Amino acid sequence: MDNDGRTLAPNQGLQPDTLQGVPIRATKRGEERTPLPETYDVLICGASFAGLAVARELAGSGAEVMVVDRYEIGERQTSACGIPTDWLRATGLMEAERQRFDSLLIRMPHGTKRYRLPWTFSTFDYRELCELLWAGCDARFETAKVDGLSAPANGDGAIAVATDRGTLSAPLVVDALGWRRVLARGDGYQPPDAPLSRGLEVHPDGAGEKFEIWIDRRYVPAGYGWSFPARDEVRIGIGSFDPRFHVRETTELLAADLGRDRVGFQGNWIPHKLRPATEGGVFFVGDSAGHCLPLTAEGIRTALYFGIALGRELRGVVEGRQSREQAAVEYARFHDSHEWKFRWMLRVQRLLPRIPPRLLSPLLRALSAKRVVDWSFGHYMRIAPPIPAAGSAHDQHGADQEQRDADHPLRANRDLVEAEQP
Numbered sequence: 001m002d003n004d005g006r007t008l009a010p011n012q013g014l015q016p017d018t019l020q021g022v023p024i025r026a027t028k029r030g031e032e033r034t035p036l037p038e039t040y041d042v043l044i045c046g047a048s049f050a051g052l053a054v055a056r057e058l059a060g061s062g063a064e065v066m067v068v069d070r071y072e073i074g075e076r077q078t079s080a081c082g083i084p085t086d087w088l089r090a091t092g093l094m095e096a097e098r099q100r101f102d103s104l105l106i107r108m109p110h111g112t113k114r115y116r117l118p119w120t121f122s123t124f125d126y127r128e129l130c131e132l133l134w135a136g137c138d139a140r141f142e143t144a145k146v147d148g149l150s151a152p153a154n155g156d157g158a159i160a161v162a163t164d165r166g167t168l169s170a171p172l173v174v175d176a177l178g179w180r181r182v183l184a185r186g187d188g189y190q191p192p193d194a195p196l197s198r199g200l201e202v203h204p205d206g207a208g209e210k211f212e213i214w215i216d217r218r219y220v221p222a223g224y225g226w227s228f229p230a231r232d233e234v235r236i237g238i239g240s241f242d243p244r245f246h247v248r249e250t251t252e253l254l255a256a257d258l259g260r261d262r263v264g265f266q267g268n269w270i271p272h273k274l275r276p277a278t279e280g281g282v283f284f285v286g287d288s289a290g291h292c293l294p295l296t297a298e299g300i301r302t303a304l305y306f307g308i309a310l311g312r313e314l315r316g317v318v319e320g321r322q323s324r325e326q327a328a329v330e331y332a333r334f335h336d337s338h339e340w341k342f343r344w345m346l347r348v349q350r351l352l353p354r355i356p357p358r359l360l361s362p363l364l365r366a367l368s369a370k371r372v373v374d375w376s377f378g379h380y381m382r383i384a385p386p387i388p389a390a391g392s393a394h395d396q397h398g399a400d401q402e403q404r405d406a407d408h409p410l411r412a413n414r415d416l417v418e419a420e421q422p
């Protein structure tokens, strides 16, 4: 239901304030940014991978869910949009796929190594993927800039959030706003001193066949470069584990080396360390909880994975099966159970730049045996394995609520992750 008591249809058709119909409206400006109604059952701040995954899990729960973002849904691409294909499949998002790869080419100063992957990787269209996620939601969306927490509302357990369209409040509030973690108490977490990597890419038009990364100090002393083709454009970028290294110049250098235009810049800080899952009653997910994997800077499937897990916990609250506090404990337990895997990835991230370049090629060659590749990529996938989400094709074609509960990542994956701990 919306704030006027009307039941909102699932977001399948045209929605005035969203991207459900093309052409897409630009973000509301000036006098269009009118004050919004104040109270909701669930307030989700951030409408990218993490926020939309949470909202989709709440569809059909009867909760009045408000999603806000400073931009329209899908308006600003936040990544190179590479993800294991199985994740697109499990979440019913295959339509957004642009290109698929069954091998990874690693280019080093002293050689090139091709790894045949045990699973395929896909690039996708950001706007289309966000639209597909949104189509599975029955939430309301508005553009609003979130400024931070406001004073607690009315002492009724609701959490108040200050935005440029007024104060919004709900008993269940999600921060899916990215690394800035806007709804946390300020803890001085700022680059370049915080554990954040730096990423920048260009998006020239053109086609390509190879899914490539560069481990080459000519481009970045600690980190890697990439070229991910996506049917009619190529996403070429540099990620530096060291936030002090400026990547603009070498992003341009890599694009120039590949004979591509240096256009369509897109970049951000990328967290490489987990942060608390909850704080002050707010739930954090995606980059705001540090869910991006160290070493590879893969943060999309983890944003979806933890978003699905959080959405299921919140659904338990709105359906009266648990309290907000119980949901917070369960979600934090799930998040914490993955900490050792993130820690290991961070160790390798720190080790990689210390390996002398001339040893890198023989080392990676030694690790390219099929069984080693299958083993390591299998473990890597199991950090955040594909989970069918609510509203996905898998879900619609057979999984009822009971089955979803049985598939619940908190039941299955947390136990698996804990059991695997060394």
Ligand SMILES: Cc1cc2nc3c(=O)[nH]c(=O)nc-3n(C[C@H](O)[C@H](O)[C@H](O)COP(=O)(O)OP(=O)(O)OC[C@H]3O[C@@H](n4cnc5c(N)ncnc54)[C@H](O)[C@@H]3O)c2cc1C
Pocket (backbone or CB within 6 Å): 045, 046, 047, 048, 049, 050, 051, 068, 069, 070, 071, 076, 078, 079, 080, 081, 082, 083, 144, 145, 146, 147, 176, 177, 178, 179, 180, 182, 198, 199, 200, 201, 237, 266, 267, 268, 269, 270, 285, 286, 287, 288, 292, 297, 298, 299, 300, 301, 303
């Ligand atoms: C150059 C680059 C390339 C990358 N490539 C990949 C890749 O190929 N594969 C991969 O898995 N990961 C990649 N990543 C990492 C990935 O982009 C992130 O981990 C992922 O986007 C996290 O999703 P999220 O939903 O948590 O946050 P985001 O996608 O960052 O979304 C945050 C949302 O919050 C909104 N927002 C922020 N502040 C406010 C505010 N104050 N008020 C209102 N709204 C606000 C933003 O508009 C945005 O919609 C890449 C990162 C970078 C920088």
